[in-house]
Amino acid sequence: MNPSQKTGLKNKQAARPGSPIILMQGEYMNTAQTQATQDIHAFTEQARDAIYQAIFSRRDVRGQFLPTPVPDAVLSRILTAAHYAPSVGFMQPWNFVVVQSAAVKRRLHDAFALAHAEAADMFDGEKRSTYQRLKLEGILESPIGICITCDRERTGPVVIGRTHMKTMDLYSSVCAVQNLWLAARAEGLGVGWVSIFNQSALQDALAIPKRITPIAYLCVGYVSHFYAKPELESAGWLPRLPIEELVYFDQWGRHDEQQALIGHLRRDQAEAQKTANLALMQSR
Amino acid sequence: MNPSQKTGLKNKQAARPGSPIILMQGEYMNTAQTQATQDIHAFTEQARDAIYQAIFSRRDVRGQFLPTPVPDAVLSRILTAAHYAPSVGFMQPWNFVVVQSAAVKRRLHDAFALAHAEAADMFDGEKRSTYQRLKLEGILESPIGICITCDRERTGPVVIGRTHMKTMDLYSSVCAVQNLWLAARAEGLGVGWVSIFNQSALQDALAIPKRITPIAYLCVGYVSHFYAKPELESAGWLPRLPIEELVYFDQWGRHDEQQALIGHLRRDQAEAQKTANLALMQSR
Numbered sequence: 001m002n003p004s005q006k007t008g009l010k011n012k013q014a015a016r017p018g019s020p021i022i023l024m025q026g027e028y029m030n031t032a033q034t035q036a037t038q039d040i041h042a043f044t045e046q047a048r049d050a051i052y053q054a055i056f057s058r059r060d061v062r063g064q065f066l067p068t069p070v071p072d073a074v075l076s077r078i079l080t081a082a083h084y085a086p087s088v089g090f091m092q093p094w095n096f097v098v099v100q101s102a103a104v105k106r107r108l109h110d111a112f113a114l115a116h117a118e119a120a121d122m123f124d125g126e127k128r129s130t131y132q133r134l135k136l137e138g139i140l141e142s143p144i145g146i147c148i149t150c151d152r153e154r155t156g157p158v159v160i161g162r163t164h165m166k167t168m169d170l171y172s173s174v175c176a177v178q179n180l181w182l183a184a185r186a187e188g189l190g191v192g193w194v195s196i197f198n199q200s201a202l203q204d205a206l207a208i209p210k211r212i213t214p215i216a217y218l219c220v221g222y223v224s225h226f227y228a229k230p231e232l233e234s235a236g237w238l239p240r241l242p243i244e245e246l247v248y249f250d251q252w253g254r255h256d257e258q259q260a261l262i263g264h265l266r267r268d269q270a271e272a273q274k275t276a277n278l279a280l281m282q283s284r
Numbered sequence: 285m286n287p288s289q290k291t292g293l294k295n296k297q298a299a300r301p302g303s304p305i306i307l308m309q310g311e312y313m314n315t316a317q318t319q320a321t322q323d324i325h326a327f328t329e330q331a332r333d334a335i336y337q338a339i340f341s342r343r344d345v346r347g348q349f350l351p352t353p354v355p356d357a358v359l360s361r362i363l364t365a366a367h368y369a370p371s372v373g374f375m376q377p378w379n380f381v382v383v384q385s386a387a388v389k390r391r392l393h394d395a396f397a398l399a400h401a402e403a404a405d406m407f408d409g410e411k412r413s414t415y416q417r418l419k420l421e422g423i424l425e426s427p428i429g430i431c432i433t434c435d436r437e438r439t440g441p442v443v444i445g446r447t448h449m450k451t452m453d454l455y456s457s458v459c460a461v462q463n464l465w466l467a468a469r470a471e472g473l474g475v476g477w478v479s480i481f482n483q484s485a486l487q488d489a490l491a492i493p494k495r496i497t498p499i500a501y502l503c504v505g506y507v508s509h510f511y512a513k514p515e516l517e518s519a520g521w522l523p524r525l526p527i528e529e530l531v532y533f534d535q536w537g538r539h540d541e542q543q544a545l546i547g548h549l550r551r552d553q554a555e556a557q558k559t560a561n562l563a564l565m566q567s568r
Contacts, residue, residue: 042472050331076548119447188326264360
């Protein structure tokens with residue numbers, strides 16, 4: 001450590017909002033200076049908490065939809081949130097088919113019912129009867145359906161960032177789904193992603209051309225209640241995995257209990273569930 | 285409309301927090317009652333604004349990373365946000381390889397450089413020279429890399445919701461990416477998704493088994509600044525599409541200028557850009 005680094009003068013100067021801090025690896029930086037840098041772009045604690053509350057209390061809603069109409073102003077905001085998703089090569093490959101017609105919902109429900117019966121046959125014994133008891137969609141009960149699609153040819157054959165990972169355009173549309181889902185949670189709207197469709201039946205019900213890939217059919221509406229946990233977790237289908245077991249360091253499979261991160265992860269996973277419980281209690 | 289509906293008594297009773305409102309299609313519901321129902325689960329206006337601010341001011345960051353260390357507490361929060369993504373059949377198919385080693389980053393950068401050169405050859409003429417001038421990754425400059433993966437065999441061959449759309453597990457891991465990205469934005473962290481890799485080279489650099497699908501390699505770190513617009517938009521590569529042209533009603537291709545939603549969408553897209561500009565100014 002050289003004297004100029006010890007005084008921290010260089011760092012203090014650099015920590016001025018808007019001017020980048022250039023430090024070499026191993027250079028000294030104290031906590032206060034780190035804090036100053038973080039504060040430039042971080043949201044307020046309250047605003048940050050709102051983001052985490054949306055993330056931790058978001059649920060896949062199937063059976064709690066109310067017929068309360070969704071105002072156009074609200075529907076517009078969640079669609080705009082979807083449109084501001086990241087997209088590979090700025091393709092914006094998505095479209096949004098907003099479904100309000102009862103006849104179209106009926107066709108979609110028929111398509112679901114067929115696929116659902118096929119799906120049940122794929123499970124064995126006890127899993128099959130549990131599967132058949134699960135409520136997996138709210139197509140008819142939700143006032144709004146939104147089909148989010150991907151037009152893989154939107155900006156021509158060669159797309160920046162899709163040259164090697166060919167599925168990046170599909171992933172962009174998925175990011176739009178997740179943006180919409182979180183915005184909807186903040187608006188008090190439930191969203192349920194129905195994926196039990198034969199693709200061609202979903203395309204037929206909405207007149208989607210074969211060259212367009214349907215990514216998600218989302219049931220959207222106000223709800224009587226949100227559950228504190230995913231329904232499949234509550235039903236004992238599968239447990240929430242401990243996050244610290246999912247995190248590796250530098251190479252696949254490399255755990256490191258000595259890393260301070262591990263303790264943080266354990267605490268944060270417990271906190272996440274408390275946040276979800278709290279969001280539920282506040283709205284009752 | 286029958287008399288009991290006209291008095292609204294049934295609805296008032298049902299609008300009590302926690303008790304579901306059951307209305308038949310076409311039944312009467314006045315605005316005040318609609319409002320009461322919405323308020324049960326909606327976030328406060330401030331909290332909602334925070335969600336939209338994160339969504340509209342999130343950027344794909346390539347060239348603005350600072351070497352400022354990311355505290356474990358912050359890294360833990362954004363990873364936990366990722367772990368609370370929706371997943372098909374509650375598979376939670378993701379892992380997170382956290383990259384801090386300079387040697388591993390170098391291997392990743394080599395893998396990028398090779399794919400990047402291959403990619404440049406796919407563009408013609410002027411597009412090629414523009415492509416070559418673009419800064420597309422911050423692998424070496426960002427203090428943290430996070431590879432988010434998908435283990436397609438995590439919960440056996442038959443997965444609820446993946447019986448017909450086989451890519452749903454990949455999409456779950458993408459939702460984890462987007463959760464992490466939005467949480468990071470609220471923490472003041474930039475994230476850049478690098479997708480210009482040959483999949484096997486990315487797997488080799490991180491010792492990821494062939495049966496595991498890498499979904500995203502994310503560069504993560506504090507930044508000198510966020511741009512108000514996506515870099516490809518500013519560079520004139522492609523424009524932001526007008527959202528109202530992307531929205532159809534009930535059937536693919538069906539526009540309806542008479543829908544009040546269209547006006548809302550136009551206004552909200554303009555507002556979204558103002559929100560992004562404001563977030564930028566506030567942090568300077």
